Amino acid sequence: MGKEFVVTPWDVSGNVDYNKLIKEFGLRELKGLPKVFQENVLFRRKIIFAHRDFERIVEAIEKKKKFAMLTGLMPTGKFHIGHMILAQQIIFYQKLGADIYVAVADLESYNTRGQSLEEGRKIAVEEYIKNYITLGLKPEKCEIYFQSDRSRDGEKSGAYYRLANLFGRHATFNEFKAVYGDITPGKMVSAFLQATDIMHPGLKEFSGRVPIVVPVGVDQDPHLRLIRDMTNRLKEPDLILPSSTYHYFIQGLKGGKMSSSDPTSFIALTDSAKEVETKIKKYAFSGGKDTVEEHRAKGGNPDIDVSFQYLRFFFEQDDKKLAQIEEDYRSGKLLTGELKKITIEKINAFLKEHQARRAKIIEKDIEKFLY
Numbered sequence: 001m002g003k004e005f006v007v008t009p010w011d012v013s014g015n016v017d018y019n020k021l022i023k024e025f026g027l028r029e030l031k032g033l034p035k036v037f038q039e040n041v042l043f044r045r046k047i048i049f050a051h052r053d054f055e056r057i058v059e060a061i062e063k064k065k066k067f068a069m070l071t072g073l074m075p076t077g078k079f080h081i082g083h084m085i086l087a088q089q090i091i092f093y094q095k096l097g098a099d100i101y102v103a104v105a106d107l108e109s110y111n112t113r114g115q116s117l118e119e120g121r122k123i124a125v126e127e128y129i130k131n132y133i134t135l136g137l138k139p140e141k142c143e144i145y146f147q148s149d150r151s152r153d154g155e156k157s158g159a160y161y162r163l164a165n166l167f168g169r170h171a172t173f174n175e176f177k178a179v180y181g182d183i184t185p186g187k188m189v190s191a192f193l194q195a196t197d198i199m200h201p202g203l204k205e206f207s208g209r210v211p212i213v214v215p216v217g218v219d220q221d222p223h224l225r226l227i228r229d230m231t232n233r234l235k236e237p238d239l240i241l242p243s244s245t246y247h248y249f250i251q252g253l254k255g256g257k258m259s260s261s262d263p264t265s266f267i268a269l270t271d272s273a274k275e276v277e278t279k280i281k282k283y284a285f286s287g288g289k290d291t292v293e294e295h296r297a298k299g300g301n302p303d304i305d306v307s308f309q310y311l312r313f314f315f316e317q318d319d320k321k322l323a324q325i326e327e328d329y330r331s332g333k334l335l336t337g338e339l340k341k342i343t344i345e346k347i348n349a350f351l352k353e354h355q356a357r358r359a360k361i362i363e364k365d366i367e368k369f370l371y
Contacts, residue, residue, distance in 0.1 A: 004017070005017060007021060007218065007219050016249065018049060018050070018218070018248065021050075021218055022049075022050050025218065025221050025225075027050040027051065027052060027218075027221070027246060028050060028051055028052070028054075029049065029050055030043075030046070030048060030049055030050055030051045030054065030245065033058065034058060034061070034062060036061070036096065040088070040089075040092045041313075041314075041317060042085065042088060042089065042092075042247065042313075044319070045312060045319075047085075047247055047248050047312075047313060048089075048215070048245050048246070048247045049246060049247070049248065050218065050245070050246040051243065051244060051245045051246065052224070052228075052242075052243060052244045053211075053241060053242075053243040053244075054213065054243050054244075054245055056211035056240070056243050057211055057213045057243050060210075060211055061096050061097070064097065065210075066097075066099070066207060066208070066210045067097075067098055067099070067207075067210050067211045067212070067213065068098055068099040068100075068101060068201035068202070068206075068207045068210050068211070068212045068213070069089075069090065069093040069094075069098040069099070069100055069101070069212070069213050069214075069215070070101045070102075070103065070197060070198050070201055070212055070213075070214050070242075071086050071089070071090060071101075071102055071103070071214065071215060071216075072102070072103040072104070072105050072194070072197055073102065073103070073104055073105065073124065073128050074105050074108070074109055075104055075105070075106055075109055075115070075119075075120040075121070075123040075124040075127075075128065076109060076113065076115060076120075076123060076260055077123070077127070077260025077261070078127055078260065078263070078266075078268040078269075078270065079127040079128050079131045079268065079269050079270075080258060080260075080266035080267055080268045080269065081250070081266065081267045081268075081269070081310065081314060081347075082250045082252075082258040082266060083128070083131075084135070084269075084314060085247055085250060085313065086215060087131065087132055087135050087137070088135070088314075089215045089245075090102065090132065090137060091135060091136045091137055093213065094137065094138060094141070094142065098141070098213070099141050099142075099201060099206075099207045099210075100137075100141060100142040100143070101142075101143050101145070101197075101200075101201050101206075102132070102142070102143070102144040102145070103145060103147060103197040104120070104121075104124045104128075104144065104145065104146045104147065105147055105190075105193075105194070105197075106120035106121060106124070106146050106147055106148050107147040107148050107189070107190065107193055108147065108190040108193065108194065110148075111186030111187070111189055111190050112186055112187060112190055117146075117148050120146075121146065124146070125366060129144060129366055129369060129370075130358055130361050130366070131269055131354075131358065132144075132369075133361055133365060133366070133369070134354055134357045134358040134361065135354075137369075139368035139369050142369060143369070143371040144369040144370055144371070145370070145371045147193050147197070150371075151371050152371065153205075153371075155205050156205045156206065156371075159200065159203050159204075159205040159206070160196060160200050160203075161196075163196045163199065163200050163203065163237070164192050164193055164195075164196040165192075166234060166236075167192045167195045167196060167230050167234065168192055170230045170231075170233040170234050171191070171192075171226070171229075171230050175226060175229065176188060176191065176226075179191075179222045179223065179225075179226050191223075191226070194223060194227070195226075195227045195230055195231070198212065198214055198224075198227055198242050199212070199227070199231055199239050199242065202237075202239040202240055203237060203239075204237075209238065209239065209240060210240070211240050211243055212240065212242045212243065213242070213243045213244065213245065214242050214243070214244045214245075215244070215245045215246075215247065216244060216245070216246060216247075217246065217247060217249055218246040218247075218249075219249070221244070221246065224242065224244050227242065228241050228242065250309070250313060251285070251306050251309055252265035252266060252306075253265050253266060253267070253279055253280070253283040253284050253285065253306055254283050254284075254285055254306075255285040255304075255306065264279065264282075264283050265283075267279060267280075267310075267347060269351065269354060269355070269358075270355070271351065273348045273351070273352070276344060276347050276348050276351065277344050277348070280307060280340050280343055280344050280347070281340060281344070284306045284307050284340060284343070285304070285305070285306045286300070286305055286306075286307070286336045286340075287300045287301035287302055287303065287304045287305030287308065287329070287336075288300040288301075288305070288329075288335065288336030288339075292335065295332050295335060295336065296332040296333075297332060298332060299329065299330045299331050299332040300329045300330065300332070300334075300336060300339075301330075302325075302326050302329050302330060305329070305336075305339065307336075307339050307340050307342075307343040308325065308326065308329060308339060308343075310343055310347065311325065311342070311343055311346060314350075315343065315346035315347055315350060316346060325339070325342065
């Protein structure tokens with residue numbers, strides 16, 4: 001991708017040029033959306049910036065036709081604010097009438113990370129599903145399932161695993177090597193299951209032949225391209241190629257990607273108010289200048305400031321207030337410490353309410369989602 005930045009499914013580094021990625025990946029800029037999309041801050045602020053075939057989804061929404069949304073989760077580590085960008089899209093599409101499918105990639109975690117299925121299930125429930133419910137996900141027209149145990153319904157389960165095997169005929173070793181590098185049997189099994197996760201909502205046993213949207217970070221596009229190629233070759237069953245949208249990366253506290261293995265790189269939704277304060281003050285990468293005098297004279301850079309980015313992505317819903325914070329920071333009127341203070345207060349207000357609601361979730365609430 002050039003010397004200045006790298007974007008692959010396993011590595012994101014450097015100053016990412018999203019316009020360059022649109023051209024190199026063959027994506028299309030996301031624009032001209034109906035008014036309903038302006039209600040979602042991620043679309044309104046163009047945090048979701050590119051797409052493939054999203055017009056199919058827009059048409060379904062406008063004409064009130066059936067469509068589905070699929071996303072997945074890797075059941076490792078804590079649920080942090082970086083995961084909220086997908087959670088918010090799931091809930092948004094559900095409100096627009098989508099059939100929701102959430103795949104728990106426990107087999108992929110088992111095959112590629114050596115994690116037990118039991119541990120994967122525990123983390124999926126405690127860290128992800130509980131937080132999805134707390135954030136507003138409803139059980140209606142929503143299936144959360146494990147790759148290792150797709151459905152209690154035999155017809156559905158059979159259709160899912162049959163499709164996974166059918167995909168095995170429609171990929172080449174060279175294609176796998178181009179996307180995944182070193183190939184192992186476990187990686188290949190995981191890739192076929194990932195393709196099945198994305199495409200199986202279009203089977204008659206599930207939502208039927210409907211358009212499917214898959215929201216992802218742009219680093220995941222190589223997976224989507226491979227799946228589209230395989231689906232193109234699959235004549236039976238007849239499926240519509242998946243639509244996809246691409247969002248900006250959410251920086252870790254210290255810049256770069258958040259890492260589940262480094263708790264100082266993220267804010268978890270179970271963090272205490274004191275932990276949030278410490279993490280933001282100590283680790284949040286700043287776009288400010290080295291001294292107060294220099295900052296007052298030259299201003300800060302909110303484009304690289306992690307505290308400002310968290311406000312922009314999640315914690316300041318008012319566009320006018322966000323614009324004022326940005327203006328004050330760029331001018332030097334607002335200091336880095338003051339910006340961090342605003343962010344800490346916003347995050348902790350959100351987490352206080354979130355954690356109180358999460359504590360009320362019981363086993364029966366979770367069971368309503370599992371298929």
